[in-house]
Amino acid sequence: MATDRSARRAGIGTVLLALGLIALGGYYLLRNTFGIDLPELDSDTILPIIAIGLGVVILVNAWERRQLPR
Numbered sequence: 001m002a003t004d005r006s007a008r009r010a011g012i013g014t015v016l017l018a019l020g021l022i023a024l025g026g027y028y029l030l031r032n033t034f035g036i037d038l039p040e041l042d043s044d045t046i047l048p049i050i051a052i053g054l055g056v057v058i059l060v061n062a063w064e065r066r067q068l069p070r
Contacts, residue, residue, distance in 0.1 A: 013057060 030036045
């Protein structure tokens, strides 16, 4: 049985992923559908940022698990 804290922590990752997908979808909607002139998304720039972000999330989750009282 999951505690409230572990369920909340699992939900944070889901929310962050959802917000990232919404932001990406919003970018392409504005750019391609409405023709708003936005800067190009370069995969050479975006992929390292995503990798760093995922690494930070993994480290924070691992740190929080170690800090939970047993």
